[in-house]
Amino acid sequence: MTSDKKTKTIFLIVLLLSCLNYVFSQNVFEEFRNNFLTSLVSAFNRDLTGVVCSNVLNRGEDLGLFKALPPSLGVDIKVVATGKKISNDNLIIRNSFKDLNYILPFLSLQLEKGLPYGIDLILRYSGFDNFSFFGGGLKYKIISLPPMAPAVDIAVAGFYNILDAKDILKHTSQSANLIISVNKIPVIKPYIVAGIDSSELNVDKKVIQGGLTNKFSSDLRYELGLSISVFPFLYLDVSYSYIYNTEGYSLKLGLKF
Numbered sequence: 343m344t345s346d347k348k349t350k351t352i353f354l355i356v357l358l359l360s361c362l363n364y365v366f367s368q369n370v371f372e373e374f375r376n377n378f379l380t381s382l383v384s385a386f387n388r389d390l391t392g393v394v395c396s397n398v399l400n401r402g403e404d405l406g407l408f409k410a411l412p413p414s415l416g417v418d419i420k421v422v423a424t425g426k427k428i429s430n431d432n433l434i435i436r437n438s439f440k441d442l443n444y445i446l447p448f449l450s451l452q453l454e455k456g457l458p459y460g461i462d463l464i465l466r467y468s469g470f471d472n473f474s475f476f477g478g479g480l481k482y483k484i485i486s487l488p489p490m491a492p493a494v495d496i497a498v499a500g501f502y503n504i505l506d507a508k509d510i511l512k513h514t515s516q517s518a519n520l521i522i523s524v525n526k527i528p529v530i531k532p533y534i535v536a537g538i539d540s541s542e543l544n545v546d547k548k549v550i551q552g553g554l555t556n557k558f559s560s561d562l563r564y565e566l567g568l569s570i571s572v573f574p575f576l577y578l579d580v581s582y583s584y585i586y587n588t589e590g591y592s593l594k595l596g597l598k599f
Contacts, residue, residue, distance in 0.1 A: 370446070371473055371507040373435045378549055383556045385432040387513070391541040391558050392585040393426040393448040394475065394503055395517040397592035398464065399535050400569050400579045402495030402523040404483040405456030405598075412574075416456030420579075420596030424448045427588035445591075450475065466503070472510075477503035481521075493526040509548045515541035515558075529572060535565040535583075561586045575599050 374386060405416040425445040428436045436444060450468040457463055466477035479501030486492030498520055505513040516539070523533035538560050545554040567581030579594035 369438050370435055371510050373438045374507075375510050375549055377434045378545070379434070380550070380554065382432070382434045383543065383545065383554065384558070385429050386434045387541060387543040387556050387558045388561075388586060389426060389429055389432050389435075389446055389588075390505070390513055390543070391515050391539055392563065392588075392590065393424055393446050394477070394505060394513070395501070395515050395537065395539040395541075396426065396563055396583055396585050396590055397422060397424045397565060397567075397581055397594075398452070398466070398477075398479075398501060398517075399481065399497075399499055399519055399521045399565075400523075400533055400567060400581070400594060400596075401525070401531060402483060402497040402521045402533065403486075403525055404460045404481070404495075404497070405454060405462050407456050407458050415599055418452075418454040418596055418598045420452045420454075420594050422450050422452055423593045424450075424590065425592070426585050426590040429588055450477075460497075464499070464501070466501075473505065473507040475503065475505045477501055479517075493524060495523050495525060497521050509546050511546060511549070512544045513541060515539060523569075529570060531569040531571075533565075533567050533569065535567075537563050537565070539563065563590075565590075565592075567592070569594075 407416050425447050428439055428444045428446050450466050453465045455463045460483035462481040464479050468475040479499055481497050481499035483495055483497040485496050487494045501517045503515045517537050519535055519537040521533060521535045523531055525531055540560045541558040543556045547553045563583060563585040565581050565583040569577055569579045571577035575598055577596050581592040583590035
């Protein structure tokens, strides 16, 4: 892929991210402000945590600082579209997403860079006019099996995220993950992920007098996915997940070089 084509691909990814996130920001946070009830905050926090923490990983293999064969700078850029079924008790936003089959969408741009010793640095961003999201973490490949002809990679990863919706809420979340992926099948690379998440949601004083804090304790999620790469550098990733109490889905379009 030429430098010009790479630039155009990245531009289209960013443009798509911006357009679709407008829908997410306007619905979720305005609905939260308009329909706020203290008794409903826990369910909202659970769904928000699930959609921002899930479907970040798609391989156990490390990118490497640089690789000669095939040539690689150890960089992966992807746009991630995630959806989580809204919980039945999340009445703050559930009715707003009836036309989307009660699926809460979230889109983010993700940049990964390989470092020495099997470590990858992962940075995440999303945002629009009334909210911003930043996330970051590290992934470490524990082992490749079997040692003489590796076909399966096992890695662990941890992330910290901050989502800020101005004058409405601030949401921080943490996750720990284990991923196992197969790398010897042509074209497709299956993977499974198990993760545990927790979060804290701080409601702004402009929504409720004195503000409000709600904490989401650790809960488990599971993901099963396929990474499909027909063309060099470019791949498509699809996954199904079970996030705490409902199903989730993800689509990733990535550029690795």
